[in-house]
Amino acid sequence: MSYLDNAATTWPKPQGVARAMTRAVEEFGGNPGRGGHALSVAAAREVYACRAAAGALLGAPPERVIFTMNATHALNMALAGTLNPGDGLIISDVEHNAVVRPAHALEKRGVTVRAAVTSAQDDGVVLRAMERLIDSHTRAVAVTACSNVTGCRLPVRGIGEIARRYGLIFILDASQTAGIQPCSMEQDNIDILCAPGHKGLYGPQGSGLMVLGAGAPQPLFFGGTGGDSASPDMPPDPPERYEAGTPATPAIAGLRAGIESLAGRQGAIAAAEESLAACLYDGLRRLPGVSLYTPRPGPGMSGPVPFNIADLHSERAAALLDADGIMTRGGQHCAPFAHRKLGTAARGAVRVSFGRYNDIRDVELLLASVKKILKEV
């Protein structure tokens, strides 16, 4: 079996993740921050420890790390909490629906949304496009750090510099890079970073983060937080301002274990994944009948490799690979604009995405299976 769908969610998880979650359920199942009893305090300590671990990784103090269900949840909070009717928003032309759909919903409420053209070959393309799109109504920029389809990394620091220069709020979708590629909230001028817990951070599904730099969106959810209870308003300060209701302590405990498992390994994991992606790319390029759509993985390109086999629909090709025990993902990967850009809107593409537990044998298995499929079709 070969799991090559890590851009959707990483698997397997480090052993400590399941242990931490079990421990949270069995040993300190109190409601964090609500009561003063031992189990509530123990749960609150676990939650705080995860904030501290995530903050240390992403360059933010613990109190500016907000727990969400996933990156989509965080992006909805960031976008809808920041933009009002009459405001302008700039996104890119390779965004995931996690950005596109909330942006479209805001468009219906009077927010102007414009997409800047990206280029896998030239970072300057998107930077120049963004500057051209900025006008007096523009309030925010929301982009992915790396396309979940093409693996093309956007120039986060350059976009942050533009945001700073024009006084815009910079919202970064770090779904494909958090835990894999280093970033600095301060140096990259990121006002709000949104990330899933279950991808490069190796936490469980149901965990996500909204990390605040200078950003201060309005809260979207209202309810109990365990403090300031006499006030009908949400607390003025993060994280509780954005965390109405009981947090998912077991998921947060698992996320902490995932983050801590990355300690000192981020660079090596990223390099290994890039190397595997390059090996796969080279192997696929040698196979007549395989279509590749992106530049070879390397500097500026990482993560997934999209391809197609002969004239097969990508879902059919993915099913044939699955029959050989190789798990990839066909279709449009919730990013229809990226597929339109690649020219793969009609049949999608097979996407291979590596994680820290893959090795060269996974590449060999996949190439052998693709060769077999090519013979059969």
Add this chain to the structure above:
Amino acid sequence: MNRRFCFLTTSVTYAQKGVETLRGIGLNAMMVRPDRRDGAGCGWCVTVPLSDSARARAAIEGAGIRYTDAYITGDDI
């Protein structure tokens, strides 16, 4: 009687950051639920020995931890 000084924070997050900050400079800091009826609703107290209150206040403010009240607790904690 070893009376303590309480900084009333608005959430368990800031209380924990407060305790971490104060322990980091060697103070005997603790986190407790306040028992004062001030009408503010629930919160969390970061307490230190009364004799350390000035040092604690400087450290807490230096760390940017907002507190809504500060007072001498009535009991040993």
